[in-house]
Amino acid sequence: MSTSTTPLRVALIGYGFAGKTFHAPLIRSVPGLALSTVVSRDATKVHADLPDVDVVASADVALADPQLDVVVIASPNDTHAPLARAALEAGKHVVVDKPFALDLVEARELAAIAEREGRVLSVFQNRRWDADFLGIRQLITEGRLGEVTHLESHIDRFRPQVRVRWREQPGAGSGLWYDLGPHLVDQALCLFGLPDRVWASLAVQREGGTVTDWAHVVLEYGQRRVILHASMLVAGGSPRFVVHGTLGSAVKSMIDPQETQLLAGMRPGDADWGVDPDDLLLYDGSGNVERVPSPRGDQSRYYAAFRDAVLGQGDNPVTPQQAITVMAVIEAAIASAAEGHAVELALSAAERDAWASAAHR
CATH class of the missing domain: 3.40.50.720 (NAD(P)-binding Rossmann-like Domain)
Structure with a gap:
């Protein structure tokens, strides 16, 4: 060892x-x-x-x-x-x-x-360190939107042909909601905590499809609504984030570039690693639009934090308790889609307390 x-x-x-x-x-x-x-x-x-x-x-x-x-x-x-x-x-x-x-x-x-x-x-949960999420979280934390009343988080793709791979074929844990849902849910929980209820609609839209390839999930937080959406049939025009609050609105159009950079051979430490040229647009309600530069993303920070946790020099970046709450939302959405009504999270009081403790370290 x-x-x-x-x-x-x-x-x-x-x-x-x-x-x-x-x-x-x-x-x-x-x-x-x-x-x-x-x-x-x-x-x-x-x-x-x-x-x-x-x-x-x-x-x-x-x-x-x-x-x-x-x-x-x-x-x-x-x-x-x-x-x-x-x-x-x-x-x-x-x-x-x-x-x-x-x-x-x-x-x-x-x-x-x-x-x-x-x-x-x-x-x-590497997408906690995405530029798009970091930018939206910064605007919310700084209070520039006021009290958030509505947030939409989209991860949409255009893959009209069903591919022969386990993610797109029948089997336990396959389908778009199990693939992208954990990212969308985890980010929402990081921003707002545990929702009161979950409402969802899941569908198979592509010709020849046999597993979920469209997901629309609403998290209810009192009067606030958080919409999580993923689809395999979006060719363009769908922003990554839309947020509305009592002081203004924000839009982040493009998704974080790190996946594309990794596929192109770029690595953490390279000059442009994590640099997102797509600014956030901040609307103040009086006709003014401010361009806010996106923070630099860096998914390698997950592994640096995990290393420190193993060495006893820092906290676990994503705890099992946090993962349990994500799983509870994933399950609630599946149940809601099947039953046709909003569903509460199947978490014990101890699990809710454990999540809150981990979230506020």
């Missing part, structure tokens, strides 16, 4: 889109973390990008390695909970890509195991 003077040795389980595009480059960009092992059945693919790492075909091999400190799980959604459970019981600290689990039962079990084993368990 690593000491505070040597890098934490990391195993990455899964080298599909998430592992290749996000986890591997972000881990490798953070001092104090060393990506030493990748679990994949395609060693050639991994070594084309990462010639210096060990590639093993089985997660069991990685979990049995006493030299590994951290396991990052970027495999299909239905494997998240079983792999996280096994890694925690093997004495590893664990990062789970979203969604944390498939349901509240699994999420609660993982939180309990992490506490029992004394390991750091965290969820990869």
Whole structure:
């Protein structure tokens, strides 16, 4: 196992889109973390990008390695909970890509195991460090919009053809709501806390589609309404954020550029990393429009904070308690869409208190 003077040795389980595009480059960009092992059945693919790492075909091999400190799980959604459970019981600290689990039962079990084993368990909510979200949060925190009455958060794409990949095929944890819902929900909870009720409509809109590819979810906070929306059939014209308040409104048109930058080979530390040229537009209600520069995003800050938490030098950036509340909203939306009415969160008083404590550290 690593000491505070040597890098934490990391195993990455899964080298599909998430592992290749996000986890591997972000881990490798953070001092104090060393990506030493990748679990994949395609060693050639991994070594084309990462010639210096060990590639093993089985997660069991990685979990049995006493030299590994951290396991990052970027495999299909239905494997998240079983792999996280096994890694925690093997004495590893664990990062789970979203969604944390498939349901509240699994999420609660993982939180309990992490506490029992004394390991750091965290969820990869990298979009807390997106430029668009940071900009909107800054305007809200500074009070420039007054009391927020309405917020819309969109992650829309244009992919009219159904692709043959697990995210778009029938199976546990597939579909757009499990894919993008955790990001949308987590950001909303960071801004406003736990909603009173959740109302949702989920649909399959693409020809040949078999899983959810359109989601419209409303979080109720007293008189405030927060709309979370995702679609695979939006070619353009849909802003990332729209916020209305008692002192003004804000619009953020474009999504954070870091995913595009990573796909293009840019890495944290590069000159333009996280720079978002798309300003926020701030409307004051008197016909004036102010252009507010977007803050610089940096998703590698997630892994820097996780490193510090493992070393006992900082807080877990995304706690199991926070992940449980996200899972509660995901489940409430699914229930609401099926039942046709708004649904309250299935959280205990202790879970609500734990979330509040983690949120206000």
